[in-house]
Amino acid sequence: MAFNIIVLAKQVPDTRNVGKDAMKADGTVNRGALPAIFNPEDLNALEQALSVKDKYPKSKITLLTMGPGRAAEILREGLYRGADDGVLLTDRAFAGADTLATSYALAMAVKKIGNYDLIFSGRQAIDGDTAQVGPQVAEKLGIPQITYSEAIENIGKDKISIKRRLDNGVEIVEASYPVLVTVNGTSEPCRPRNAKALQKYKHAKTITERQADSSDYIDLYSSRPFLNLTEWSVEDVNADKVQCGLSGSPTKVKKIQNIVFQVKESKVLSDSDTDMEELIKELIANHTIG
Amino acid sequence: MNNLFVYLETENGVVAEVSLELLTKGRSLANELGCRLEAIVAGVNTDAVAKQVIQYGVDVLHIFDDERLYPYTTLPHTSILVELFKKEQPQICLMGATIIGRDLGPRVSSALGSGLTADCTSLEIGDHEEKKANKVYENLLYQIRPAFGGSIVAWIINPDCRPQMATVREGVMKKEILDKNYKGEIIVHDVNEYVSESDFVVSVIDRHIEVSKVNIKDSPIIVAGGYGVGSKENFDLLYKLANVLGAEVGASRAAVDAGFAEADRQIGQTGVTVRPKLYIACGISGQIQHIAGMQESSLIISINNDPNAPINAIADYVINGDVETVVPKLIKYYRQNSK
Ligand SMILES: Cc1cc2nc3c(=O)[nH]c(=O)nc-3n(C[C@H](O)[C@H](O)[C@H](O)COP(=O)(O)OP(=O)(O)OC[C@H]3O[C@@H](n4cnc5c(N)ncnc54)[C@H](O)[C@@H]3O)c2cc1C
Ligand SMILES: Nc1ncnc2c1ncn2[C@@H]1O[C@H](COP(=O)(O)O)[C@@H](O)[C@H]1O
Numbered sequence: 001m002a003f004n005i006i007v008l009a010k011q012v013p014d015t016r017n018v019g020k021d022a023m024k025a026d027g028t029v030n031r032g033a034l035p036a037i038f039n040p041e042d043l044n045a046l047e048q049a050l051s052v053k054d055k056y057p058k059s060k061i062t063l064l065t066m067g068p069g070r071a072a073e074i075l076r077e078g079l080y081r082g083a084d085d086g087v088l089l090t091d092r093a094f095a096g097a098d099t100l101a102t103s104y105a106l107a108m109a110v111k112k113i114g115n116y117d118l119i120f121s122g123r124q125a126i127d128g129d130t131a132q133v134g135p136q137v138a139e140k141l142g143i144p145q146i147t148y149s150e151a152i153e154n155i156g157k158d159k160i161s162i163k164r165r166l167d168n169g170v171e172i173v174e175a176s177y178p179v180l181v182t183v184n185g186t187s188e189p190c191r192p193r194n195a196k197a198l199q200k201y202k203h204a205k206t207i208t209e210r211q212a213d214s215s216d217y218i219d220l221y222s223s224r225p226f227l228n229l230t231e232w233s234v235e236d237v238n239a240d241k242v243q244c245g246l247s248g249s250p251t252k253v254k255k256i257q258n259i260v261f262q263v264k265e266s267k268v269l270s271d272s273d274t275d276m277e278e279l280i281k282e283l284i285a286n287h288t289i290g
Numbered sequence: 291m292n293n294l295f296v297y298l299e300t301e302n303g304v305v306a307e308v309s310l311e312l313l314t315k316g317r318s319l320a321n322e323l324g325c326r327l328e329a330i331v332a333g334v335n336t337d338a339v340a341k342q343v344i345q346y347g348v349d350v351l352h353i354f355d356d357e358r359l360y361p362y363t364t365l366p367h368t369s370i371l372v373e374l375f376k377k378e379q380p381q382i383c384l385m386g387a388t389i390i391g392r393d394l395g396p397r398v399s400s401a402l403g404s405g406l407t408a409d410c411t412s413l414e415i416g417d418h419e420e421k422k423a424n425k426v427y428e429n430l431l432y433q434i435r436p437a438f439g440g441s442i443v444a445w446i447i448n449p450d451c452r453p454q455m456a457t458v459r460e461g462v463m464k465k466e467i468l469d470k471n472y473k474g475e476i477i478v479h480d481v482n483e484y485v486s487e488s489d490f491v492v493s494v495i496d497r498h499i500e501v502s503k504v505n506i507k508d509s510p511i512i513v514a515g516g517y518g519v520g521s522k523e524n525f526d527l528l529y530k531l532a533n534v535l536g537a538e539v540g541a542s543r544a545a546v547d548a549g550f551a552e553a554d555r556q557i558g559q560t561g562v563t564v565r566p567k568l569y570i571a572c573g574i575s576g577q578i579q580h581i582a583g584m585q586e587s588s589l590i591i592s593i594n595n596d597p598n599a600p601i602n603a604i605a606d607y608v609i610n611g612d613v614e615t616v617v618p619k620l621i622k623y624y625r626q627n628s629k
Contacts, residue, residue, distance in 0.1 A: 013438075015438060016543075016544060016547045016548075098405065099396065099406070100399065100400060100403070100405060100406075103396075103400060127438055128408075128438065129408065129409065129559075129560045130396075130408040130409075131392045131396070131408065132392075132395070132396035132399070132406060132408060133396075134396075135364070135393060135396035135397045135400065136396045136397070136399065136400035137400075138397070139368070139396075139397045139400035139401050140400055144364065144365055144491055144492045145364055145393070145397070146492065147364075147389075147392075147393045148389065148393075161495065166389050166499070167388065167389050167554070168499055168500055169497070169498045169499035169500050170497075170498050171361070171494055171496065171497045171498075172494070172495050172496040172497075173363070173492055173493065173494050173495065174492070174493050174495050175491060175492040175493075176491060179492075186553070249405070250403065250404055250405030250448045250450065250451035251405035251406070251407060251433075251446050251447070251448050252446070252447055252448070252449060253437075253444050253445070253446055254418055254432065254444075254445040254446065254447045255444075255445050256437060256442055256443070256444050256445075257442065257443050257444075257445070258440070258441060258442060259441045259442065259443050259578060260441075261441070261581070261585075261600075261603045261604050262604065263603045263604070264590075264603070264604055264605065264606055266602065266603075266605050266606055266607060266608045267606065267607050267608070268597075268607075268608045268610065269607060269608065269609045269610070270609075270610055270611065271609060271610065271611025271612070271615050271616045271619070273619060273623075275609075276609075276616065276619040276620060276623055277623040277626075277627070279591075279607060279609075279620075279623075280620060280623040280624050280627055281623075281627055283568075284624075284627055284628060288567060288568050288589055289511065289535050289568065289624070289628075290624075290628045
């Protein structure tokens with residue numbers, strides 16, 4: 001038995017590292033200063049897919065990402081960790097997409113990949129924390145979803161059961177295929193790169209990357225077709241341009257405002273013993289504490 | 291037609307806090323729009339729901355009662371909302387940004403092709419002018435939320451698609467009973483007209499729900515730690531301080547991401563919103579997403595070794611120093627001076 005698995009993965013700016021260095025003088029984040037990373041929960045999603053492949057080694061895992069050309073980086077990262085194939089969905093027309101337009105494009109690409117049993121996505125991407133794309137893709141494909149997966153309890157020919165992590169408990173649910181599963185960051189972390197896979201896929205590239213690369217590897221790519229990372233445009237996935245990118249996004253940003261906090265008259269203290277004792281006495285005296 | 295809908299969450303027939311908070315917000319938005327406030331409940335034991343919610347100013351309560359609707363699963367609840375919305379054409383739909391709301395909201399928005407904004411920190415009504423198309427949209431829902439990047443807040447709108455959908459975290463809006471004798475209409479729907487057999491392909495086979503151990507939302511004093519606390523071990527200092535003060539420990543997302551504290555302690559736009567009488571921020575820089583969840587604290591103390599940390603601007607007391615030095619001193623002098 002074997003499963004056809006698709007993992008949805010996004011390249012995101014590492015918002016966890018928004019330190020002082022990444023801030024511009026006007027108080028906005030300098031995105032350029034943030035490293036672009038594999039969205040953390042998408043790595044958990046990949047691990048759940050890999051665990052299925054551990055059990056059913058003939059299964060095939062295809063990573064799918066939508067983004068600019070450099071998002072091919074995370075496809076390679078996924079291949080190093082055990083995925084079998086990578087697809088980059090990239091086109092100017094996809095730019096400016098909100099979650100709905102994103103899920104439309106991803107769903108069209110999933111249909112083009114076709115013949116899938118399981119789709120894993122992260123619960124949410126750290127650049128927006130919306131947790132919308134997974135369920136929206138499932139709806140567009142007309143398949144059920146299981147969100148907040150903590151672990152696969154059981155996987156068999158007809159059914160998969162998943163342990164879900166809820167705010168205040170756990171739930172075990174069962175579904176038949178195909179089904180889309182969104183995976184929590186608290187689930188098993190992704191295994192590291194595999195040295196053999198790293199060797200094998202080091203030169204895996206999309207067509208655009210190959211064209212930009214002056215070195216002469218033409219032979220390499222014809223003799224090792226697995227080094228060709230698939231790159232699809234709007235036309236390739238038969239998508240309707242109007243439903244993609246900015247034009248396909250029902251939500252619009254009306255305005256963005258810098259928030260100037262109501263600056264309070266604050267009392268500034270040092271960490272000296274006198275200052276600390278006085279502060280405590282003051283808070284006790286006015287019944288804030290004690 | 292074109293009313294404002296709130297999706298109610300229930301557990302054992304009890305309506306969730308966040309749903310009641312949204313009814314209060316929904317009522318005031320509906321007043322501004324001159325439309326009705328309608329609520330939807332799908333589950334079991336729905337008899338007592340009307341008594342709980344109509345007093346918040348609900349004009350119409352839609353009840354879907356069926357064994358198969360509890361515990362919640364995605365597809366039947368989606369079908370109910372999608373079919374009901376096709377008939378009722380709401381202009382706005384609000385949901386809690388909860389485990390259920392974040393599972394259901396995107397599904398419904400995808401089916402209806404309408405926009406959804408997650409984790410709003412404020413909702414307002416206003417107009418929008420599309421200069422290029424020379425078109426004016428009146429009475430749109432401004433879905434306001436911090437945007438990734440500095441102290442920036444974005445106003446999101448859905449000019450053309452309905453319903454305008456938004457999720458809001460618990461604690462962000464304030465709940466308030468409008469009128470204990472408010473009169474609302476109750477409509478009990480025939481569930482079979484809305485769901486089909488194929489909606490039940492996912493089944494819940496086991497379920498353990500516990501009451502959450504951490505309750506930072508209702509704590510009058512919060513000691514919150516950020517990335518500047520430095521380690522899980524250093525967080526123990528905060529637990530000690532919280533212990534002597536009778537406080538709860540909260541955390542910034544950077545501290546949660548770094549593994550210093552559990553996710554259910556996160557305060558902010560995508561965590562809990564708190565309004566304690568005292569908030570002690572230890573090693574927290576004060577990004578907008580964090581401030582969004584604590585700015586209404588009555589008194590704020592910031593402990594930070596950077597005198598220019600943004601959070602200092604909203605603090606009543608700024609202590610320039612290291613968490614490791616300051617917190618033990620606070621414990622020591624509290625012990626000496628209390629009683
Ligand atoms: C979509 C989205 C949603 C988000 N939601 C939330 C949310 O709900 N809640 C939230 O908190 N964040 C949220 N964030 C993250 C937010 O933008 C910030 O990254 C985060 O709040 C920063 O946490 P911090 O202040 O602890 O860390 P940092 O910004 O790294 O600040 C650490 C602070 O500690 C100080 N410091 C360092 N060492 C010491 C020491 N020894 N003693 C004293 N002070 C010291 C430093 O001067 C600095 O001010 C979200 C971000 C995104 C993109
Ligand atoms: N551009 C994208 N390409 C591939 N997968 C995506 C993309 N955007 C979102 N996803 C998937 O959807 C999940 C939820 O994203 P979000 O709704 O943005 O929080 C992510 O964890 C990814 O698995």
